[in-house]
Amino acid sequence: MACAKTLYRKLIDSHTVRELDDQGNVLLYIDRSILNEYTSPQAFSGLREKNRKAWRPESVLLNVDHVNPTRPVRDDKMTDPGGQLQVDYFRENSRDFGIELFDVLDTRQGIEHVVAPEQGFVLPGMVIAAGDSHTTTYGALGAFGFGIGTSEIEHFLATQTLAYKRLKTMRVKVSGKLDPAVTAKDIIMLLIQRIGASGATGFAIEFTGSVITQLSVEGRMTICNMAVEAGARGAFMAPDEKVYQYLQDKPRAPKGEMWELALQSWQNLYTDEGAEFDREIELDCDKLEPMVTWGISPDQADNISGVLPDPADEKDPQKRLAQEKALAYMALKPGTRLTDIPISHAFIGSCTNGRIEDLRLAAEVLKGKKITPHVRGMIIPGSTLVRQQAEQEGLAKIFIDAGFEWRQSGCSMCLAMNEDVLEPGDRCASSTNRNFAGRQGAGSHTHLMSPAMVAVAAIAGHLADVRSINGGEQ
Numbered sequence: 001m002a003c004a005k006t007l008y009r010k011l012i013d014s015h016t017v018r019e020l021d022d023q024g025n026v027l028l029y030i031d032r033s034i035l036n037e038y039t040s041p042q043a044f045s046g047l048r049e050k051n052r053k054a055w056r057p058e059s060v061l062l063n064v065d066h067v068n069p070t071r072p073v074r075d076d077k078m079t080d081p082g083g084q085l086q087v088d089y090f091r092e093n094s095r096d097f098g099i100e101l102f103d104v105l106d107t108r109q110g111i112e113h114v115v116a117p118e119q120g121f122v123l124p125g126m127v128i129a130a131g132d133s134h135t136t137t138y139g140a141l142g143a144f145g146f147g148i149g150t151s152e153i154e155h156f157l158a159t160q161t162l163a164y165k166r167l168k169t170m171r172v173k174v175s176g177k178l179d180p181a182v183t184a185k186d187i188i189m190l191l192i193q194r195i196g197a198s199g200a201t202g203f204a205i206e207f208t209g210s211v212i213t214q215l216s217v218e219g220r221m222t223i224c225n226m227a228v229e230a231g232a233r234g235a236f237m238a239p240d241e242k243v244y245q246y247l248q249d250k251p252r253a254p255k256g257e258m259w260e261l262a263l264q265s266w267q268n269l270y271t272d273e274g275a276e277f278d279r280e281i282e283l284d285c286d287k288l289e290p291m292v293t294w295g296i297s298p299d300q301a302d303n304i305s306g307v308l309p310d311p312a313d314e315k316d317p318q319k320r321l322a323q324e325k326a327l328a329y330m331a332l333k334p335g336t337r338l339t340d341i342p343i344s345h346a347f348i349g350s351c352t353n354g355r356i357e358d359l360r361l362a363a364e365v366l367k368g369k370k371i372t373p374h375v376r377g378m379i380i381p382g383s384t385l386v387r388q389q390a391e392q393e394g395l396a397k398i399f400i401d402a403g404f405e406w407r408q409s410g411c412s413m414c415l416a417m418n419e420d421v422l423e424p425g426d427r428c429a430s431s432t433n434r435n436f437a438g439r440q441g442a443g444s445h446t447h448l449m450s451p452a453m454v455a456v457a458a459i460a461g462h463l464a465d466v467r468s469i470n471g472g473e474q
């Protein structure tokens with residue numbers, strides 16, 4: 001009898017060209033990739049130097065997202081000369097290697113991890129490797145996505161394969177009854193807080209449980225996307241009816257008979273009964289509140305009703321040091337209530353929370369309200385298509401009326417590689433995924449949270465509980 005397999009092993013084994021040794025190193029076939037202007041240049045230079053072609057150019061998409069401006073009126077010029085060089089070279093690589101490019105003015109452009117699912121470019125059962133750590137997002141569709149470095153991109157482009165070491169497996173079962181104000185972002189923030197920023201290093205996480213089943217596909221993407229902040233090099237969920245429905249009308253999804261065949265082949269994408277995981281975690285969300293980060297690592301997070309920790313109370317010397325460092329950088333005092341932390345900026349966007357459902361949640365909070373005058377609010381849709389849809393649904397008007405800037409798509413202030421940069425001392429409520437020191441600008445302070453929580457902080461002028469808007473108290 002064949003032995004019970006995890007979904008992870010099914011995905012990896014079905015793409016293993018050859019076992020390289022008995023330590024779990026394999027030559028892995030990669031179905032598809034999406035590359036950005038920032039991490040791909042050296043890979044293409046490497047190919048050029050060796051006079052190599054791309055093996056399957058049609059399996060790759062190029063998409064500009066990291067350095068482009070997000071000014072409300074779009075043009076295709078970068079503000080920074082370095083960024084302009086990267087985009088020019090990207091265009092040249094698209095031409096010379098015959099790879100399709102979603103350039104800045106293309107209506108399909110956006111943040112790669114929003115664009116690829118939206119185009120139906122990622123399908124269940126696929127293995128996707130791309131030059132960005134948040135490639136894990138595609139796990140929400142039952143694909144296995146992981147980030148690779150520049151030399152690996154070159155290897156992939158030339159051969160369609162990668163040398164890969166199989167990961168350990170972790171199953172995270174998410175159960176309980178969610179408070180309506182709690183979102184997918186809060187669930188993944190809870191997991192990261194619980195297991196730590198390197199708690200899943202060396203692991204691929206499979207998320208299961210009733211909460212995951214109930215989440216929308218977009219919510220699942222938020223979870224798989226941010227699992228990388230716990231160190232995971234892969235995060236996924238078994239595909240279900242919701243995934244098939246999500247994909248069915250997407251431009252690049254198979255059609256007609258091919259769709260039927262694809263559906264059949266996806267039926268086997270689940271973990272077999274009795275398959276073993278290296279680690280199992282239960283996450284009960286019954287008492288989960290909206291979460292925010294207070295420090296400079298994504299695991300330095302708490303419920304919004306919490307207070308800042310006092311390092312003096314921390315027994316673990318390493319944690320104590322990390323807390324001291326974080327509080328000093330963040331210019332915060334132990335014991336402060338999280339809701340007493342004032343903000344100067346509010347940012348809604350990124351590949352974690354820049355999809356249409358995220359914007360709808362933010363709009364629900366902002367409808368008929370104004371943000372505090374001293375807060376600069378920016379909304380950066382995850383893709384140009386998301387932007388169009390938000391405009392059609394009337395969300396853009398709600399944002400603009402509330403005092404937010406309604407901008408074009410890109411990574412923007414998630415990592416501040418274009419001109420969307422915070423000044424030293426600025427403090428931002430942000431729907432992004434990384435709060436490292438200086439991430440949004442040297443000397444700036446970032447608090448991660450869900451888009452609805454960013455919206456409510458923008459109205460209040462300080463971190464606030466999204467549940468308080470119904471009760472009136474802020």
Ligand SMILES: CC(C)[C@H](C(=O)O)[C@@H](O)C(=O)O
Nearest residue numbers: 038039131132133134147415
């Ligand atoms: C630029 C890129 C290498 C990086 C990543 O891989 O995640 C970026 O997208 C980020 O979010 O920090």
Ligand code: SF4
Nearest residue numbers: 111350351411414415
């Ligand atoms: S939006 Fe942020 S996290 Fe996502 S790819 Fe861009 S920089 Fe990285």
